Amino acid sequence: MADSICRALRDGAxxxxxxxxxxxxxxxxxxxxxDVFSHVLSQLSSNILAGKSQSRGLVLVAFRRSPSFYVDFxxxxxxxxxxxxxWIQILDCYSDPLGWKDGFSLETSNVASSxxxxxxxxxxxxxxxxxxxxxxxQGKVRFSAAIDSVSEMVRHASVSSVSGLLSNLRxxxxxxxxxxxxxxxxxEDRVTAAFEYLSTMVASVEPLNQFGNGQRSNMNTFPLLExxxxxxKFHVRFKRRNGRVRVACEEVRVEQSDVNxxxxxxxxxxxxxxxxxxxxxxxxxxxxxxxxxxxxxxxxEHQGNGKPIQIYDGRRSLMDTKNEITSVSTGKSETNxxxxxxxxxxxxxxxxxxxxxxxxxxxxxx
Amino acid sequence: xxDNGGAPSNLLDDAVGALAGRFVAVEDSxxxxxxxxxxxxxxxxxxxxxxxxxxxxxxxxxFSHYDRILRKLGCNLAAQxxxxxxxxxxxxxxxxxxxxxxxxxxxxxxGLVALYGEIxxxxxxxxxxxxxxxxxxxxxxSLMEVAxxxxxxxxxxxxxxxxxxxxxxxxxxxxLNHGDIYxxxxxxxxxxxxxxxxxxxxxxxxxxTGLAKDVHGQLxxxxxxxxQGSRYKLCNFxxxxxxxxxxxxxxxxxx
Numbered sequence: 033m034a035d036s037i038c039r040a041l042r043d044g045a046x047x048x049x050x051x052x053x054x055x056x057x058x059x060x061x062x063x064x065x066x067d068v069f070s071h072v073l074s075q076l077s078s079n080i081l082a083g084k085s086q087s088r089g090l091v092l093v094a095f096r097r098s099p100s101f102y103v104d105f106x107x108x109x110x111x112x113x114x115x116x117x118x119w120i121q122i123l124d125c126y127s128d129p130l131g132w133k134d135g136f137s138l139e140t141s142n143v144a145s146s147x148x149x150x151x152x153x154x155x156x157x158x159x160x161x162x163x164x165x166x167x168x169x170q171g172k173v174r175f176s177a178a179i180d181s182v183s184e185m186v187r188h189a190s191v192s193s194v195s196g197l198l199s200n201l202r203x204x205x206x207x208x209x210x211x212x213x214x215x216x217x218x219x220e221d222r223v224t225a226a227f228e229y230l231s232t233m234v235a236s237v238e239p240l241n242q243f244g245n246g247q248r249s250n251m252n253t254f255p256l257l258e259x260x261x262x263x264x265k266f267h268v269r270f271k272r273r274n275g276r277v278r279v280a281c282e283e284v285r286v287e288q289s290d291v292n293x294x295x296x297x298x299x300x301x302x303x304x305x306x307x308x309x310x311x312x313x314x315x316x317x318x319x320x321x322x323x324x325x326x327x328x329x330x331x332x333e334h335q336g337n338g339k340p341i342q343i344y345d346g347r348r349s350l351m352d353t354k355n356e357i358t359s360v361s362t363g364k365s366e367t368n369x370x371x372x373x374x375x376x377x378x379x380x381x382x383x384x385x386x387x388x389x390x391x392x393x394x395x396x397x398x
Numbered sequence: 399x400x401d402n403g404g405a406p407s408n409l410l411d412d413a414v415g416a417l418a419g420r421f422v423a424v425e426d427s428x429x430x431x432x433x434x435x436x437x438x439x440x441x442x443x444x445x446x447x448x449x450x451x452x453x454x455x456x457x458x459x460x461f462s463h464y465d466r467i468l469r470k471l472g473c474n475l476a477a478q479x480x481x482x483x484x485x486x487x488x489x490x491x492x493x494x495x496x497x498x499x500x501x502x503x504x505x506x507x508x509g510l511v512a513l514y515g516e517i518x519x520x521x522x523x524x525x526x527x528x529x530x531x532x533x534x535x536x537x538x539x540s541l542m543e544v545a546x547x548x549x550x551x552x553x554x555x556x557x558x559x560x561x562x563x564x565x566x567x568x569x570x571x572x573x574l575n576h577g578d579i580y581x582x583x584x585x586x587x588x589x590x591x592x593x594x595x596x597x598x599x600x601x602x603x604x605x606x607t608g609l610a611k612d613v614h615g616q617l618x619x620x621x622x623x624x625x626q627g628s629r630y631k632l633c634n635f636x637x638x639x640x641x642x643x644x645x646x647x648x649x650x651x652x653x
């Protein structure tokens with residue numbers, strides 16, 4: 033699922049559409065959101081450098097870490113930063129966000145621009161666009177934007193102004209994709225919801241063991257004396273253009289500042305709970321049921337086999353036509369009763385399993 | 399600070415590792431005070447083999463309090479102060495005057511902005527060889543919030559600016575806060591923000607089984623790693639605070 037997210041950001045926006053937007057959110061019980069953010073950042077950077085992405089540049093708005101941290105991080109991830117000033121610009125909202133360091137000189141570099149007043153959201157927006165256009169020009173070429181802490185932005189400015197900034201970025205002609213990090217437990221639910229509404233993808237990092245009452249995790253629950261990695265659930269929600277929502281879940285493991293995503297393992301008893309709603313009837317088929325289903329002859333499948341026409345009345349299955357079920361029936365039926373109507377049936381496709389990746393209604397423009 | 403100054407290593411030092419460039423958030427509660435962690439890190443920073451300079455910002459106790467405690471641990475704070483290795487900011491009487499403006503013209507004469515300015519100036523005036531070995535300690539953040547008349551944002555801004563010194567100059571930052579103060583708050587923003595910001599989180603909690611004579615509580619140390627030398631590590635062990643030192647041990651390992 034992490035790959036799907038990175039692909040979506042890489043592919044960018046369709047003509048006439050708003051840019052795809054990703055919210056990465058976490059909470060203190062599973063505080064790995066920044067690791068996920070960094071992972072997505074390094075993937076997108078690699079794609080930009082390799083020319084595989086729609087965007088040709090990246091503007092990173094850094095509230096949580098210094099520009100030099102990100103440069104070192106990308107270098108460690110194998111991203112070539114020797115020409116970094118040509119494809120990345122970091123808006124430094126970390127070093128002196130409120131201008132307290134007047135009189136002290138700040139470190140400068142060709143990839144970082146300093147912001148000394150993060151309360152002015154309007155100026156932030158124009159600076160982001162300016163930096164992006166500085167990378168890709170003012171034509172049709174696009175750039176991506178990333179904000180390492182929307183939670184920090186909301187400390188300095190109102191939710192509505194920050195939402196406005198994100199919305200304006202999304203709708204800008206030259207923005208290909210945008211992603212940001214949010215700590216959900218620092219805000220009221222409505223604030224988190226506001227940013228999620230702006231997103232086409234929401235990736236939540238959650239603890240493996242949820243504490244239902246919402247209390248902060250008690251350290252007593254850590255059974256090990258020493259542990260060198262952390263694990264959590266990585267839950268992703270994709271919002272499609274037609275309104276359909278796809279949900280998926282993976283396991284995320286953070287170790288030595290590397291983050292790995294794996295499918296949820298079944299051997300520890302965890303099933304894909306995010307996909308199967310808890311109801312009192314069975315939504316899945318057992319193996320026997322699957323075989324029986326495959327053996328059912330559809331009402332008009334037997335036509336044109338040289339046998340007398342029998343309209344299937346639903347009371348018994350036709351055992352002698354089991355092996356003809358998968359073939360597409362073509363041709364006209366032959367009937368020895370010319371007064372009866374003729375039903376010509378073509379099976380045009382095989383059964384499609386529900387929730388497959390290919391959305392049959394994808395091209396519907398409702 | 400690459401080592402603990404030559405003293406025998408203990409579980410706490412092993413769990414914390416090197417402090418340079420890190421923010422250590424220490425959390426405790428009424429039942430289990432973690433003041434001893436602060437004292438231990440202070441003693442470690444001021445050890446003879448370490449070049450570290452300590453800037454101690456106190457909202458909780460006067461200098462004499464720490465001087466007395468550190469003497470029992472074998473460290474002479476007064477002498478260190480005279481040697482310009484220990485700088486004490488007595489903030490007990492400080493009171494936030496309030497922001498007189500709404501918009502751009504800040505009066506920077508007082509407040510945490512001025513405190514930060516003093517800290518930065520002091521560091522920039524240090525001899526070159528000491529500039530990169532500075533530890534800033536804050537005791538404690540909840541009292542800082544009280545002194546700031548409840549302005550959580552101002553306290554967070556101050557912590558943020560101190561955090562920038564860890565990345566720009568390789569300073570270490572140690573701040574103590576009391577977790578149980580916020581236990582009834584629906585959204586304990588200040589302590590959560592500290593936990594998010596911290597590269598190393600040390601929590602002192604009572605034992606799940608209650609009070610005990612030989613064990614005063616448990617420490618959980620979460621070291622998030624810094625992506626370079628320091629690895630992700632989560633440790634849990636018990637402690638007993640004695641007159642002149644603290645013992646750390648794994649559960650069940652004491653004879």
